[in-house]
Amino acid sequence: MTERRVDEETGVETTGHVWDGIEELNNPLPRWWLWTLYACIVWAIGYTVLYPAWPMLSGATTGVFGYSTRGAVAAEIAAHDAQNATLTADLVAADLSALTAGDPLHRYGVARGSAVFRANCSQCHGSGAAGAPGYPNLLDDDWLWGGDVAAIAQTVAHGIRNDTDPDARWSQMPAFGDILNPEEIGSVVAHVASLSATDAIPDAAGAVLFSENCAACHGDAGLGNRDMGAPNLADAIWLYGGDTDSLTQTVTQARFGIMPPLGQRLTDADVAAVALYVHGLGGGE
Incomplete structure (x- = not known):
């Protein structure tokens, strides 16, 4: 910080601030900029008086008009x-x-x-x-x-x-992984796949297991039962996927969409x- 002085080249007084030998000139702000600043201050004060503006602990100041975009909507x-x-x-x-x-x-x-x-x-x-x-x-x-x-x-x-x-x-399919062994589950999956895929190889053992464990809900032909929310297994439309892995997971662990x-x-x-x-x-x- 140095004393203020008048710069010889510009004829403008300095502020007294010096950085690495560079002095700051005390040029006044443009008049138009100052008037714009003052107008913004006046507008801001008016806005905070008329409209909601300042956040409080449980809300905000409502303003004289009590306007809110939520209220308008x-x-x-x-x-x-x-x-x-x-x-x-x-x-x-x-x-x-x-x-x-x-x-x-x-x-x-x-x-x-x-x-x-x-x-x-x-x-x-x-x-x-x-x-x-x-x-x-x-x-x-x-x-x-x-x-x-x-x-x-x-x-x-x-x-x-x-x-x-x-x-x-409400419906709930049992997890057949707790009832059938992996080989039996594979047979059931093969039979289920054959219900809708013409190129699938029928599985006689899977047909028997299906009749004993699945037909009560899905029907003997696998056409489903809407009263029980049991899907049609013969239309090639699958909610969780109809490939072998997806069917195996469905039969083993069951599904429970909500x-x-x-x-x-x-x-x-x-x-x-x-x-x-x-x-x-x-x-x-």
């Missing part, structure tokens, strides 16, 4: 709900199976169901509803619990094998709407 949603109140009530009361594609109520339900699906179902079933290993494809016509719109609505509302809804659909009961967080109208949407994707019966 909530108001828009309320206005939208009020506008569609009649359609929503009609959708809840309607016989979904009686609605046709040309019905305005059906169009409303499908449009609403599309949004519900993207927000609540696409994370597991995919944005296009084609599913993934362990998550059913909703575009085909293979349904564990029935594919009519009422059955779909029941599944959406109560879910599958969860512990939070007493009306959840779907949450969406009816606990969706409205009745949302459940009906997403059921109509899924039913209309192409695989609904």
